[in-house]
Amino acid sequence: MRRQLTPTVLTAAAVAGVVTFSLVASAPVGNAAARPSSAYAVSAEGQVPIPKTPLAESLDGKRQTTSALELPKNPLLSVRAGTATAGNDSASVELFDIVVGPDILSQVQIPPELKQQCASLPATGANDLPIPDIALPDLGLPLPKLSTKDLPVKNLPDLCNLLLNPPKSLLAIDSLNVYCSGDSGGVDLGSVTLLGQTLKLPSTKQGASLPSNPLAAISVNSQGKHSDGSFTITGLSINLGGGAEVINLASATCAKPAAKPKPKPTPHPDNPAPPQLDTPPAAPVPTPIKTHQAVTG
Amino acid sequence: MRNERGGSSIPALAVLVLLGIVAAVGIWGGKKHETVDLSTLTASTTATTIATAPLDTQPFSGTTGLVVHPRAEAALYSAPDADAFGKIGTSQFGPTWLPVVEQTDGWVRVLLPSKPNRSTGWLQDEDLDRASSSYLIRVHTSSRTIELFLNGKSLGSWKAGVGAQKTPTPPGRTFLLGSIIDHKRSASPIVLPLGAHSPTLDTFGGGPGTVAIHGWPNPHVFGAAISAGCVRVPKTALAHLQKVPLGTLVLIDSK
Numbered sequence: 266m267r268r269q270l271t272p273t274v275l276t277a278a279a280v281a282g283v284v285t286f287s288l289v290a291s292a293p294v295g296n297a298a299a300r301p302s303s304a305y306a307v308s309a310e311g312q313v314p315i316p317k318t319p320l321a322e323s324l325d326g327k328r329q330t331t332s333a334l335e336l337p338k339n340p341l342l343s344v345r346a347g348t349a350t351a352g353n354d355s356a357s358v359e360l361f362d363i364v365v366g367p368d369i370l371s372q373v374q375i376p377p378e379l380k381q382q383c384a385s386l387p388a389t390g391a392n393d394l395p396i397p398d399i400a401l402p403d404l405g406l407p408l409p410k411l412s413t414k415d416l417p418v419k420n421l422p423d424l425c426n427l428l429l430n431p432p433k434s435l436l437a438i439d440s441l442n443v444y445c446s447g448d449s450g451g452v453d454l455g456s457v458t459l460l461g462q463t464l465k466l467p468s469t470k471q472g473a474s475l476p477s478n479p480l481a482a483i484s485v486n487s488q489g490k491h492s493d494g495s496f497t498i499t500g501l502s503i504n505l506g507g508g509a510e511v512i513n514l515a516s517a518t519c520a521k522p523a524a525k526p527k528p529k530p531t532p533h534p535d536n537p538a539p540p541q542l543d544t545p546p547a548a549p550v551p552t553p554i555k556t557h558q559a560v561t562g
Numbered sequence: 563m564r565n566e567r568g569g570s571s572i573p574a575l576a577v578l579v580l581l582g583i584v585a586a587v588g589i590w591g592g593k594k595h596e597t598v599d600l601s602t603l604t605a606s607t608t609a610t611t612i613a614t615a616p617l618d619t620q621p622f623s624g625t626t627g628l629v630v631h632p633r634a635e636a637a638l639y640s641a642p643d644a645d646a647f648g649k650i651g652t653s654q655f656g657p658t659w660l661p662v663v664e665q666t667d668g669w670v671r672v673l674l675p676s677k678p679n680r681s682t683g684w685l686q687d688e689d690l691d692r693a694s695s696s697y698l699i700r701v702h703t704s705s706r707t708i709e710l711f712l713n714g715k716s717l718g719s720w721k722a723g724v725g726a727q728k729t730p731t732p733p734g735r736t737f738l739l740g741s742i743i744d745h746k747r748s749a750s751p752i753v754l755p756l757g758a759h760s761p762t763l764d765t766f767g768g769g770p771g772t773v774a775i776h777g778w779p780n781p782h783v784f785g786a787a788i789s790a791g792c793v794r795v796p797k798t799a800l801a802h803l804q805k806v807p808l809g810t811l812v813l814i815d816s817k
Contacts, residue, residue, distance in 0.1 A: 554743070558772060560772045560776065
């Protein structure tokens with residue numbers, strides 16, 4: 266009896282050990298976020314849906330970068346170039362030449378009565394003429410029915426000028442950079458042009474918005490902390506037609522990796538270390554020289 | 563006997579003549595470069611342009627880490643055994659250390675500090691101090707970061723201010739040319755000039771448009787494309803970079 270008891274106890278102990286180890290090993294790591302660090306350049310919801318493109322995700326904290334910015338063919342949005350990077354509790358996005366509604370206004374047929382008014386503007390006092398309320402044709406964009414009164418112009422000559430010399434886009438942004446590190450981040454916004462007019466940017470601080478207009482509600486630097494400890498910052502959110510289409514541009518989420526990647530014993534092949542055999546002595550640490558040299562600043 | 567002696571002396575004479583020719587060729591061949599008149603050649607410095615310098619054929623590759631220091635002013639050649647096109651002095655800002663990008667028997671090809679960017683030259687592998695830098699600096703102009711590696715292992719990655727769109731930091735491989743303290747720059751006196759120049763500014767601030775790594779008092783510039791070509795780095799990065807040997811490779815890419 267005693268003989269049989271010892272192996273049984275040992276087996277039980279081993280099984281208990283394995284079970285305990287399995288439970289401990291499968292338990293979630295203390296402060297790791299449920300979502301990984303990630304970054305994307307463009308996403309849109311509404312009439313023209315666009316998935317997060319391109320999306321960089323770092324599950325293990327290792328830096329992941331993508332510049333594969335190929336948007337599905339759409340009449341709404343184009344971006345010339347962009348890079349999304351996600352890493353260990355850090356992420357960033359850079360976008361260049363974002364255009365909403367490219368070449369859309371050149372397709373607008375000007376109503377004949379307006380054309381007539383524009384052709385016969387008086388030499389003086391034209392600036393005081395009211396803007397006629399004429400419905401604009403469908404732009405093919407997710408916008409409500411628009412009239413000439415909704416356009417950001419002050420007077421009739423301005424309106425004529427806008428329609429006769431249509432700008433290249435509804436909205437254009439020359440650069441947008443967003444980054445986060447831990448639970449903070451920032452937005453760097455280049456020039457923004459709405460219907461050919463450069464907008465004055467009040468701020469890129471958290472929760473800022475661009476001057477209101479009937480075409481688009483644009484919010485800058487939206488930030489949010491998630492319950493799992495991760496943090497998201499979105500550079501620009503463009504709301505067209507009162508929610509008919511919402512475009513998010515440059516969004517970065519920072520989170521701690523699920524587990525730290527194991528250090529690699531071999532050096533990275535892209536960063537060649539000098540050969541170990543037959544190497545000359547180590548190069549000396551430089552002694553700074555006090556002098557003046559004009560450099561590019 | 564005489565015939566025998568005479569017969570045996572002819573091959574001996576032939577051997578002597580042959581040796582003489584070999585020796586003469588060796589002496590003249592060897593003297594070809596020793597007789598280069600250095601006074602007629604332009605010195606490769608950050609302030610000079612040597613348009614005839616051969617350009618780097620692999621501007622984004624790493625190296626073995628070998629760096630060389632000429633013990634005396636030396637001629638630069640366009641290829642092994644080819645013509646001299648310039649010379650390199652023993653000091654620039656402190657001692658001249660240049661990274662070796664290619665080697666053949668008795669020759670090393672180095673990156674140069676003169677314009678145009680990516681200039682290289684061949685040095686005879688004599689009168690050179692050789693050393694090895696285990697460091698590598700990488701500058702990424704799109705992500706606006708600078709990374710420092712020691713033996714292939716990252717010592718740090720920092721956000722850096724890089725050249726603005728119209729005054730970009732030039733891509734390609736270059737090297738740490740010097741380590742200076744410039745008290746005319748009161749806010750950020752530590753400057754690490756590189757072997758590269760602004761591709762768009764011929765001169766800047768009275769200088770030749772030398773690109774450098776240096777600090778900046780306002781941290782908002784780190785992570786921005788904002789400079790006239792220089793790489794602006796935070797204090798902690800600069801403290802690490804100051805310990806990096808001269809001649810160390812700096813790889814600038816648009817990642």
